[in-house]
Amino acid sequence: MNQDQLKQAVARAAIDYIAPKLEKDSILGIGTGSTANFFIDMLGELKDDFAAAVASSDASAERLKGLGIEVLDLNEVSELVAYVDGADESNAQLALIKGGGAALTREKIVRAVAREFVCIADESKWVKVLGEFPLPVEVIPMARSYVARELVKLGGDPVYREGVMTDNGNVILDVHNLSITDPKDLELRINQITGVVANGLFAHKGADVLLLGRSDGVETIKPK
Numbered sequence: 001m002n003q004d005q006l007k008q009a010v011a012r013a014a015i016d017y018i019a020p021k022l023e024k025d026s027i028l029g030i031g032t033g034s035t036a037n038f039f040i041d042m043l044g045e046l047k048d049d050f051a052a053a054v055a056s057s058d059a060s061a062e063r064l065k066g067l068g069i070e071v072l073d074l075n076e077v078s079e080l081v082a083y084v085d086g087a088d089e090s091n092a093q094l095a096l097i098k099g100g101g102a103a104l105t106r107e108k109i110v111r112a113v114a115r116e117f118v119c120i121a122d123e124s125k126w127v128k129v130l131g132e133f134p135l136p137v138e139v140i141p142m143a144r145s146y147v148a149r150e151l152v153k154l155g156g157d158p159v160y161r162e163g164v165m166t167d168n169g170n171v172i173l174d175v176h177n178l179s180i181t182d183p184k185d186l187e188l189r190i191n192q193i194t195g196v197v198a199n200g201l202f203a204h205k206g207a208d209v210l211l212l213g214r215s216d217g218v219e220t221i222k223p224k
Ligand SMILES: O=C(CO)[C@H](O)[C@H](O)COP(=O)(O)O
Pocket: 031, 032, 033, 034, 035, 036, 085, 086, 087, 088, 097, 098, 099, 100, 101, 102, 103, 104, 107
């Protein structure tokens, strides 16, 4: 199976996982990226079984609306039955790196409101130690150089993602060459740098379940 087929398989597994949890008034949180897109496209099948969705990006919101799924502003919602999204890396504790698609801040906010985070990923995202994928950090534009210098002090090599502006009007620094042995600690340290809006470590609130697509099937993984 190629990577896209694995992504489709985990999207299908997420539909099967979510379907029994949906009630007529349920609101679902939906993430961003190519794996999330496969999920969104299949979610059309269930659109009469839940009330509405909240999306972590404008792109996902448009895709959902295109299928006739109502999209709500998060401020209108007090709880999401689940949040379904992809990841750039996951370790065995289901601490994640996210933000390859620059949507990390909204993803963190939507995830915070969700009862359960169902992560969907192909096996290329499964790692022993997080950090081979450069860690995205969303930064207020005027703080970019200052934050970059502070990230160097933490041992990383930040690279400005040129030409990219987030849905919140900010910029992204991708931090290379980190070996993240304590994701919870690093998540807090980076958040403490003035000018950082959010970083792509989902360690304090990681995934509750990972549906991991392998060539021999989808594995359901709970945090170690
Ligand atoms: O965090 C994300 C977007 O900000 C995505 O979930 C992550 O980049 C994975 O993307 P894909 O499913 O396309 O591999």
